[in-house]
Amino acid sequence: MKRMHNKTSPRKDEHLKICNELDVNYDLISPGFEKISITEELSNFSDVTPDIVNLETSLFGKKIDFPLIISGITGGSEEGKKINKSIAKVCDKFNIAMGVGSQRAAIEEPQLASTYQVREYAPNIPLIGNLGVAQLLDKTNGEKVKLAVEMIDADALALHINPLQEYVQYEGDKQLSNIISPLESIIQESNYPIIIKGVGFGFSLNDMKIIGKLGAKYVDIAGAGGTNWTKIELYRHKKEFSFSNEFVNLGISTVESLKNAVFVQQSFPYKIIASGGIWSGINAVKALLLGADYVGFALPIVKAYYNKGEEGIESFLSVFLIEMKIVLAMMGIKNIKQLNERKKKSCFHNKKRL
Numbered sequence: 001m002k003r004m005h006n007k008t009s010p011r012k013d014e015h016l017k018i019c020n021e022l023d024v025n026y027d028l029i030s031p032g033f034e035k036i037s038i039t040e041e042l043s044n045f046s047d048v049t050p051d052i053v054n055l056e057t058s059l060f061g062k063k064i065d066f067p068l069i070i071s072g073i074t075g076g077s078e079e080g081k082k083i084n085k086s087i088a089k090v091c092d093k094f095n096i097a098m099g100v101g102s103q104r105a106a107i108e109e110p111q112l113a114s115t116y117q118v119r120e121y122a123p124n125i126p127l128i129g130n131l132g133v134a135q136l137l138d139k140t141n142g143e144k145v146k147l148a149v150e151m152i153d154a155d156a157l158a159l160h161i162n163p164l165q166e167y168v169q170y171e172g173d174k175q176l177s178n179i180i181s182p183l184e185s186i187i188q189e190s191n192y193p194i195i196i197k198g199v200g201f202g203f204s205l206n207d208m209k210i211i212g213k214l215g216a217k218y219v220d221i222a223g224a225g226g227t228n229w230t231k232i233e234l235y236r237h238k239k240e241f242s243f244s245n246e247f248v249n250l251g252i253s254t255v256e257s258l259k260n261a262v263f264v265q266q267s268f269p270y271k272i273i274a275s276g277g278i279w280s281g282i283n284a285v286k287a288l289l290l291g292a293d294y295v296g297f298a299l300p301i302v303k304a305y306y307n308k309g310e311e312g313i314e315s316f317l318s319v320f321l322i323e324m325k326i327v328l329a330m331m332g333i334k335n336i337k338q339l340n341e342r343k344k345k346s347c348f349h350n351k352k353r354l
């Protein structure tokens with residue numbers, strides 16, 4: 001029997017357990033959608049009904065039925081393999097995109113590749129590979145990108161970056177300097193679309209400018225207010241350190257990060273994936289109206305899986321989609337084209353800081 005873990009795998013399984021069993025939310029920051037009201041745009045007299053709302057769009061040249069992505073969560077262990085399979089089957093059913101978790105474990109130990117390989121369950125969906133920027137700082141980075149993409153027959157690769165998590169993680173990479181130049185080479189030289197992806201800390205206006213200048217065509221903002229990775233890593237320290245609550249709640253909210261991304265998009269036309277605590281259909285609609293091209297989410301999928309397996313993920317998504325369709329119908333919006341016409345991006349375009 002093949003060994004289904006390496007030194008990275010137990011940590012990833014621990015993350016799953018913590019996310020399922022403990023409170024991993026921010027206490028002092030919300031994603032920020034409560035400040036965005038769309039109720040004035042909902043009408044009692046709309047001619048559009050939810051059943052005719054069609055949110056078909058495309059990602060990496062593939063048609064998807066909704067602008068949604070289940071963000072990278074897992075892989076590298078027997079547990080991860082089971083979860084990836086369930087997520088893939090549900091994504092295939094709803095025809096939406098899926099990300100796998102960091103493929104670092106399988107780069108270190110190739111026999112773990114099967115724990116990320118889900119193409120047989122979802123032959124046509126956009127599938128996104130995943131590596132950490134921290135793992136790409138040596139000369140073999142181009143090879144690792146190719147390896148990760150080909151390993152799972154992916155359509156794109158997300159490169160996640162979250163120095164704060166690395167700094168508080170026991171085993172984290174504490175040497176995250178000089179990353180801009182290798183990142184630029186990867187983006188410029190890669191044959192695959194690269195997504196620069198946050199992990200729940202968000203991106204400042206300056207960081208978005210750096211990402212834009214790197215030539216990235218996709219950014220996943222993963223703002224603060226959803227899953228809190230500082231908290232998750234601190235649970236693993238088992239109270240050995242007691243960082244201040246202010247420190248544990250550091251981050252740039254999802255709405256604020258989206259604002260930054262939309263502003264910089266005027267100069268660098270990348271596609272924006274909004275994520276970070278977007279756990280309801282109504283907040284997904286708000287994110288799209290604020291300028292996101294796609295919406296991603298992770299934590300509710302973990303909770304739904306542990307609650308009721310594949311069926312749990314399916315129920316979560318069904319409700320999410322019903323919410324989206326009802327809200328859009330009441331706004332009189334039938335499709336993505338009409339949604340794009342109603343975007344409220346303009347409210348983000350006049351940022352004072354340039």
Ligand SMILES: Cc1cc2nc3c(=O)[nH]c(=O)nc-3n(C[C@H](O)[C@H](O)[C@H](O)COP(=O)(O)O)c2cc1C
Nearest residue numbers: 071072073101102160222226227276277297298299
């Ligand atoms: C259990 C779990 C494991 C995750 N592992 C990864 C990972 O390996 N790579 C990555 O880029 N993001 C990872 N994420 C982060 C998510 O992809 C997402 O960016 C983040 O959780 C924000 O979305 P959320 O607030 O909806 O959870 C993970 C999230 C969860 C909940």
